[in-house]
Amino acid sequence: MATARCLMVMGTGSDVGKSLLVAGLARIARRRGLTVRPFKPQNMSNNAAVTADGGEIGRAQALQARACGAALSVHMNPVLLKPQTDIGAQVVVQGRMAGTARAAEYRGWRDRLMPRVLESFHILTDQADLVLIEGAGSVSEVNLRAGDIANMGFATAVQAPVVLAGDIDRGGVIAQMVGSHMLLPPDERALIKGFIINRFRGDVRLFDGGLDEIRRRTGWTAFGVVPWLPAAARLPAEDAVALDMPGGPGPGGLKIAVPMLSRIANFDDLDPLKLEPQVALTMVPPGQPLPVADLIILPGSKATIGDLAFFRAQGWDIDLAAHVRRGGRVIGICGGYQMLGRSISDPEGIEGEPGHVAGLGLLDIHTRLGGDKSLIEATGTDRITGAAVHGYEMHIGVTTGPDCARPMLMLAGQPGVAERADGAVGHDGRVTGCYLHGLFGADGYRAALIEALTGRRPAPVDYQRSVDQALDALADHLEANLDIEALFAAAARPVRP
Incomplete structure (x- = not known):
């Protein structure tokens, strides 16, 4: 037992x-x-x-x-x-x-x-x-x-x-x-x-x-x-079903659009933005054009090459190019970062048939899929705003190219490992990308990004505290509506087969 x-x-x-x-x-x-x-x-x-x-x-x-x-x-x-x-x-x-x-x-x-x-x-x-x-x-x-x-x-x-x-x-x-x-x-x-x-x-x-x-x-x-329980909406969702409920406009009117890729991954990266009163975060479903926005975020993907084809099939590549011509900002995270480059190659067939495809060409970078999977927690600094960032990497592949000489982030060295660069910044600073998931969960970085886009510093939002408060609210809610004593009494010691 x-x-x-x-x-x-x-x-x-x-x-x-x-x-x-x-x-x-x-x-x-x-x-x-x-x-x-x-x-x-x-x-x-x-x-x-x-x-x-x-x-x-x-x-x-x-x-x-x-x-x-x-x-x-x-x-x-x-x-x-x-x-x-x-x-x-x-x-x-x-x-x-x-x-x-x-x-x-x-x-x-x-x-x-x-x-x-x-x-x-x-x-x-x-x-x-x-x-x-x-x-x-x-x-x-x-x-x-x-x-x-x-x-x-x-x-x-x-x-x-x-x-x-x-x-x-x-x-x-x-x-x-x-x-x-x-x-x-x-x-x-x-x-x-x-x-x-x-x-x-x-x-x-x-x-x-x-x-x-x-x-x-x-x-x-x-x-x-x-x-x-409305407070449950403040907790990270696991299933993509939750993405069918886009956020509404905040009073500040900062418009952020995110295309809903067919294999979207780690979309909880976006949750901290939903809590910002100034932000109107719109998840754009397939078949609809990318709207006029201040910022477009290309999220992570479990199948970058497949989702790049999906992105083009929606006509979003044309919408994104128009957004950039209007002077809009773009941030790519992980797979979205890879898509922004000039090419993606998969010689080992990591995602399917081996091949090589052209990227969106908004960053002068090239990605080669393969090698060991990077699974590490990281902290560092955003080079544009100077704000602290933290999160984790979860990707296969190496990205190189001229724009990597202008990294988006500098990540703190782990024991025995020197500080390292991550990501890339385009020549005019409006198109950026990196491999760091959880980027928007850093309160200082998120506030600095909103200030850069609106010219106004937002009121402080403590994202991590809000998650714990929502967990406490959830626990209070269950305590008030379930027979907790009977539930816990039903628990039993398992057998060892």
Whole structure:
């Protein structure tokens, strides 16, 4: 038997709020003096975070670790799938790239992945009083059950008690719950100790009859109904579904546009800008032109060459060229930085077929994909504003060229490593790019950028504090609306297979 108790939160579908429920419960448990760790056996996301030992995990687990007050560990998310195409993904195992797999092939990976998943899980259970586990997608995907390591495949292996979450805002939550019960075999139903109804709008008493109906048909305990929480919007989103909700104009009217690439990655880079009252951040969906803006940001991408073709297919290359001719500013981050150059080559076929493509030509740089993946945290200075920056690098490839002689950033040396340059600045200073994710999370840099674009220094916004305040608000909200004592009482010590 493991040291820690565990509790697993699964969902009736994707994006029902599992990640934030785990984060809120983690903050509550930490307040009660427990040592808590988050765990997600398998995650599919192009939003990732760098761990202190140079690995990567899903961004949601990084937020959950923050709620726990714990340092990031590759064991919190031992399998991370990073989609590169509609049918294939990069497979990251315990923080390191293990290869790529098409969807049909991946099911055959289960036998080699499950031991690593269990190893990571038991490492965490030996460190904590409570491990909160997050499932992936839907609990009732019976067509995928044979190769499952993320939901009931994992829960049955360790006999983890399960709480099932459903999103009432989507409609049909009674059918979701009852249908899940009907599809699960008896041994898996028995692991589900109860359910949570999430994202309710209006008077929760109006759903009393719905709770009774779910209880009657399933026999599961109702742990509560969670009303819609606006403060949750201040927390980093993991799924690109969140990008369908663009920000509205702030009172200052500083217009920033971001094209929604088909393989957009680490889009939580943009979250700090959404909190600035002066900023109107618009996520531009495919099929719409890039609007007139003060600044266009090209975000990261999991498939730079593929997304460059996607960018051109929308006509955004023409819009971007017009933006630059009007004197607009451009910042490229990671894959977006690579796209701004004159060319991108992929001789080893990192992203697909080996090849060489022309870039957007707004920076005099060339990128060659290949080599080891850079996964490091970094701090430094923006050379244009002089403001401090911090973040992390997560990329494959080397970028060189004349504009690199004018780097955007100078990054502080790590132990035994000298200060180094990162990124490039175009000849007129209006087009810039770098590899540093998290750039806009540096309050001083973000304020200096807004001042440079508007001529006015914005009121201070402490982004990191706002995230912690939102986590506390989430925890308060769950405490007020869920039977927390019953939830934590449902946690149990897992078995070691």
